[in-house]
Amino acid sequence: MEEIGLLMQGFGVVLQPQNLLLMVAGIVLGVIIGVLPGLGGANGIAILLPLTFAMPPVSAIIMLSCIYWGALFGGAITSILFNIPGEPWSVATTFDGYPMAQQGRAGEALTAAFTSSFVGALFAVILITFLAPLVAQFALRFGPPEFFAVMVLSFASFIGLSKGSPLKALAAMMAGFLLAAVGMDGVTGTLRMTYGSMELMRGIDFLVVVIGLFGLSEILVSIEEGLSFKGARAKLSMGIVLQTWKQLPKHWALALRSSVIGCWMGITPAGATPASFMSYGVARRTARDPESFGKGRIEGVIAPETAAHAAGTSALLPMLALGVPGSPTAAVLLGGLIMWGLQPGPMLFVEQKDFVWGLIASMYLGNVVGLIIVLACVPWFAAILRVPFSIIAAIILMVCAIGAYTVNTAEFDIVLMLIFGVIGYVMKKLDYPLAPLVLALVLGDRTEESFRQSLLLSQGSTGVFFQNWLCGGIMTLAIGIAGYPLISKAVGLFRRRELKPAQ
C-alpha cells in the first residue's frame, strides 16, 4: 500500500533528534496549557506561533500539533481533580470523573481518561492515514442543513439525561440558549442583548461561564461543608495505572463507538466539545443502569475522553484536505500553514508529501509520547489532592481568575466568572442541572446559525432539513432518539391499561 510507504518516510522525518525534542517540549507545554483553564490550545498555539517562523515547517507543525495533543490530554486533569474543566471538551469528563476523585479513585479516573484519549486519537489517526481523501469527500457533503441536523442529534442524545425534574433541565437549557445569544448576531451582523454595554459585545464566553459554574461553585459548596475534601485518601502508586488497565479492555465496544462519534464530529466539522457530550449521552442511554451515571462510573470518563480526542485529531483532516478548520485550534494551525508558505487544501496532499506525512507520523508518535508522559505523572497529579483543601482552594480560585481573564484578556470576564460561580452554587442548591445549560451555551450559537443559514438557502422552507438522505437520515434519527423516552412511556402506559381489565 502506498500509504504505508509514505508513512514510513514520515516517521523518518519525525525521528530526527531535533524533531523528537520539539515533540516532547510540545507535549509538556500542551499539558500545562490544558491544565490551566482559559488558556486553551488555540490561545497557546497562537502565542507560540511566531516562534516557529525560524523552523522548517515540518518541525513547526510537529511542535504545535503536539501542544494540541498535550492540551487534549491535560484538559482532563483539573476536570477530574477539581471539577474545573481545563478545556471545553472536558466538561463532560467532570460528570463522572469528579465523583470518582471524591471517592478516592482519582488515579483510576485519570488513567482511564488518558488511556481512552490515546485510543480515540489512535483510531482517528488510522482513519486519516488510510481514508483521508474519502473522508474529505464526505465532509464536503455537509452544508448548513446537514450541520444543523448534526447539532439536533447532539441535543437529542443528551436530552433527558439529567436526573430530577425534566422541567428544571429545560429551564437550564433555555437559560443556556439565552446566554449564547448575547453579543454579535452572525447572520444579521447586529448586536443583540448588549444593552449598550461594551463588555457584553464580545458575548458571554463559554469557558468563563464553565469556570464559574463548575469550579467556583464547587469551592463554595466545599466551604459550606467545612472544607473537608473527600479525595484525600487517593492511592499514589504507579500500580493504579496497571490495575485500571486490567479493567479497561472490557469497555472496547464503548471505546469503539465513542471513537466513531468523535471522528464523525471532528470531520463534520462540529468539534471536540459536542463530540464529548454526544458520546457521554449515548453511553448513558445505552447503559443497562443509566441511573448510576454521574456518580462515578468509569464509562462516564471513557466515553467523553475517547470522543474528544478522536474529534480533536480528526479535526485536522478537514483543515489539511479542505482548508476548513474543524476546531478553533485547527484554525490557528491553519494560519500557521499559510505563514510557512504552505497552502492548505486538496493540493497539500499531492505537493507537500513530506510535510503531510511527517505530520501524520507525528500524530502516532506524539500521542504515544504524550500518553507515557501523562501516565507517569498520574501519582503526582493525584498527590495534589493530599494538600489541605483550605490551601488548594485559594490556589484554584486564583487559577480560575487568571483563566477567565486569559480567554479574552478582559477584566470583566473575572467578574462574570464570579457571578456564574454564585449562580452555579444557587443552581446546585435548588437542584437545577448544570449540564443542559452548558450544552446549550456551547452549541447554541452554531445551531442557531446553521438553522438560519439553511432557511436562507431554502428561502424559508423547513423541508430543507429532509432534502436528501444524509440530513434527512440524521434528523429522523435525532427525532427518534429525542422522542424515545416519551414513546416508551406511552407504550408502557398503554400496556398497563390493557392489563388492568384483564385483572
Next chain:
Amino acid sequence: MLLRRHLPALAAGLLAAPAVQAQRAWEPQRPVQLIVPAGTGGGADQMARIIQGIITRHSLMRQPMMVVNKPGGAGAEGFLEARNARANPHVLVITLSNLFTTPLSTGIPFSWRDLTPVAMLALDEFCLWVNAASPWTTLAEFVAASGTQRMRMGGTGSRQEDQIITVAIQRATGSTFTYVPFRGGGEVATQLVGNHIDCTVNNPIEAVTHWRSGTLRPLCVFDRTRLPGEGRITETMGWQDIPTAKEAGLDVEYLMLRGIFAAPGLTPPQLAFYSDLLGRVVATPEWRELMATGAFNTTMLAGEAFRAWLTEEEVRHRSLMQEAGFIGAGG
C-alpha cells in the same frame, strides 16, 4: 534606573545592528500591542502574526510585539480599545474593512478619525468564484443566469465586505441574490466546492487551493486592473488571466484595506518610528512572498494620501450600506 536598564540594550543594539538602530528620535519603551479586531485564524489575524514574526526574526524593534485579538462586536471592541488608549504610543491596531462597516451596522460611534493612520500595507482583492462543475464559464453567462435563477451567494460575516460586494453586484446586474453568511473564508470556499451555494466572492488566498485542484473557477476580479502575477496557477491560467469585472461588463470594484493605525494623539517622532518600521517589514522577502501567494494589491499609502483614500472609502461605504439598508440604529 532608566540609564542602567538602557545601557546594555543600547550597547547590544549598537554592536548588533548599528544601521538599523541608529538615528531614531523615539522608540518603544514597552512591549507594543498589536490589536486584531477579529478572531484568531482569519486574514487580519494571519497578517498581524506575520508582521510580528518578521519583526522578531529580523530584530526590527527592541521591544517585543504582542498580538491581541479583540473580536467583540464585529471588531468594535478592538477599535474602541485603541481609541481609548489616547497618546499611548504602544498600541497599534490592524484594520480590515470593518473599520468602516462596523460603526455603520452596529451604531457604535467610532471612525478612523479617532485613530492615528500609520500606513496602508496592502489591499486585499476579491474574485467571483463558481463551482468548476457549474455551466458558467464567463461572467456574462453568470450574469445572464442570475436573471433567471436566484443565485445563492456565500460570504464571510454579515453586513461586511462580502455582502457589500454582493449588493454592488445586485445593483449593477439588477438580479437578486440570496446572501448566506458563514464564519470564515475557508468555510465559504468549501461550501462552494460542496455545491451548497452557487457563488462566492472569496479573497484569492482563500480559494486558490480549490482553483488549483480544479474544483472552483474564478470569473472575474473586482479591481480596476488585473491581478499581478506571472506563470500559471492551474494548467492553463494564472492570476493575470482573470478578467476584471469591468472588462467583462460589470461595473463593480471593491478592495479591502489592510492597514495599521495607532492610538490617537501620537507625536510626530512616534509616528515616524512606526512608518519606518512598517517600511522595513514590507521590504522583507517573507512579506513579498505573502503578497505573491495571496495575490494582494501591493499599493502602499501613508500620510495625506492615506487620509484622502480613507475619506473617500468612508463615503463610499456609507452610500453602499445605506442603499442596502445595512445602517443600524444610531449609525
